[in-house]
Amino acid sequence: MNILDARPIFHRLWLRLQNWFLVQDERIPKVAGRRSLWAALMALVVAVLVTLVWLAGRYEISQLQAALERDTADAVSDLRSGLSRDVQTLQALQAQHTNLKTWSTQAQSLLRENRDWLRLEWRDAQMKSRAFVDSPLRQPVFDRTPRAEVLTEASQSCQRARRFNGPAYSTSYYVPQAEGLGMEVMELCLPQTQEGELVGYTLVTYGLQSLLAERLGQSLGRRNEVSFTEADGTRLAITGTHRRGLRLFTAQQLLDLPGNTLVLRLDSRRGEPNLFPNVLTALVTAMSIALITVMVLLVKDSRRRLKAEHDLADALAFRKAMEDSLVTGLRARDLQGRITYVNPAFCDMVGLPAHALIGHNAPMPYWPPEMVDEYKQRQAIRLAGNVPPREGFESVFMRADGTRFPVLIIEAPLINTQGQQSGWMGAVIDISEQRRIEEVSRASQERLQATARLATVGEMASLLSHELNQPLAAIASYANGSLNLLKDPEALAQSQDDVHMALRRIAEQAGRAGRVINSVHDFVRRRDQAREAVPPHALIEAILPLVNLQARKLQVNVVTRIEPRLPAVWCDRTMVEQVLLNLARNGMQAMDRPECTGRVLVLQAKRAASNAEHSWVELSVTDVGTGIAPEVAEQLFTPFFTTKAEGMGLGLSLCRTVVEQHGGHLAFEAQSTKGTVFRFTLPATPVERATLPGKA
């Protein structure tokens, strides 16, 4: 298993595991289950690490073993080639040196060259020794044991050589030496032929020990113990160093020679591949440690992330609940004016789902069509970076069903985490209920005032009747008393003075009653003196602020048309303004229906038909409302007739009274298309009055 390949796989596995953990965690946060999974993961990681280390060790060992096997094979081939070279050397000896003398000289020198040759012999075909030379480098090998006693192996090998007609080796055998020692030797027998006739044998005695030492000892003996063994493992010869306490590697290789088979065994004592035997293992270990560290860090990190995620989820849930529970509508817009967010309250308010709003740009679907231009302008101002007033501003929005409702908008710049403005956040409060309450309270206030006025009238009537009752009661008393006296003719003479006095009292009391009546009359007459010359536009301008206030609420467009160079009218300014205001309010209320579109109220002043003595000015109020039903029209000017729930039914009748007091008249007619026009005339200021100072 290749470690470098394994890492990415492991990493992927880890990531997958981690993913799985996260998913699992989201689904069912089972703490116990998660712990056991973590334990399993740790165990797996440890197992993988242990396996890796073990495998690395194994690999190391196998490398060593392979090297040893290679060495052994090399050694065997070295030996084989060395032995075949020896055969060639011997063949050359046989061929060149046929007489004994030169043979011995040559043999001497060959023995000096080949240290593992112990003895060279030349024997004839009957195995009789013709010549022999012992190695000059050591004691003659058959010193203690006579050669003839140990010739069995040699003769067997020579028979074999004769059969093969080539070199043959004998099995090895033990030759005792001096001082109780001995050595394992092996014979090589090379047959000598002349013209196809076997004439003799050349025998070489190899010392197995020397063979190993000379041929392999140089290259292998330092680190290994090199030995020849028999098939059953018995060591025949051994060379090389012996190191203890280390791990033993063994390689064996067969060296099969003609006539003999030896086993070459290499025992290599190498350092045990311990836990960190080399760089590879060290690398794996280091990486494993790093991996575990990273894993621990990742676990910590993922825990922190999980916690943060939980916190975030909590915070989000909190925010969501907060937004959903708000009755205030929230609306966020980006810097281009597109809606980026709305909360449920806002959706409820305008009656549109969030997906129909988000991403929308001006004109918004909740803008009343008649206000689009104004709102566009306002949005342009906002997008230019002008901060709206902190206390908010009032506006009118439209629901999906087309009804309008007033709102209070509080906008603030939306600043992102980089500190840059990314849009506008607006809180939208539906103030229609508030308005309605204000309206109701205003209406009830008005009703209260009306009631108060009525109460005053009742009070005045009561006071008046009391004031009149007193003198009338006195008059009745005197009159009845006088009648009583007059019934008795005898007493009449005495009571004449009394009757006289009574009649005087009656006259007095009648005068008193008259004065009461006069005072009432005076009060009425006083308003006559309040008349002044007023330019018609001043009358209209005076009521405009009040009219506009209501017009904005009902989305009515107020248009004034005043003919140029109109004469001033002679009127009781306060009363006429009341008339105009009353008519304007009636007109606007007539247009306060959802189906009424294009609401326009026209206030007009123009010259009316005039004659030489009197010139007249006509003021009119035109609406495009629902018009007046015929049965209502009949009773329109009847006092105490009303179509409004909170009305007193005095408005129009008072209007007509006021206009008629001025000498004009009040009339109404249906407009050609729709709506109604109310017109009334007022006298223009007579020339002599207009010139009076301070009256203009």
Added chain:
Amino acid sequence: MYSPQNSTVYIVDDDISVREGMAWLLRTRRLLSESFDSAEAFLAMLENTTDPGAHPTKQAGCILLDVRMPGMSGLALFEQLLANGIAQTWPVIFLTGHADVPTAVDSVKRGAFDFCEKPFSDNALVDRIEQALHLSHERLAVSRQAGQLQSQLGELTERERDVMRLVIEGLPNKLIADQLEISVRTVEVHRARVFDKMQVKSAVELANLLRTLS
């Protein structure tokens, strides 16, 4: 019994012309009247009378009371008169404007003699005033008689009272004597004394007299 001379009409009204007119009208019908310009003045008159024997309430009378007056209103005065019992002796007639009719009707239910709407039909009012004075006289007479009877009973001795009780029950003298364990003669003496003191001539008369008291 009734005579205009020993009865007075008390007029309480803040308006002088009404007071004077009314007084003058009453005079043409030979009725005496006294005028007060406020409820407080009327109450002051009642309290300032020093001699209890000659207190005005010993005489018959009736009160003409204006509902609406500055200061104490006619209704408040009526409440006080109900509380101190004068309203029982002197019937109260309210004079009222048009707006005060419901309150006036309410007052009649609580014991006022009548109410009259201004401007009133005067002789009819004076007729009602005379009826009120009659009623006042009757009430005074009844209370006066009851007072006299009480004083006569007070003159009887213990024994005479026992005898009187048994006489009223209708027992003959003999049985009375047995019950009281006295002689018939003594009973006769007691009986004669009782009749004398109570100013009656028979037992039946005595029983009737005592019945009026209860």
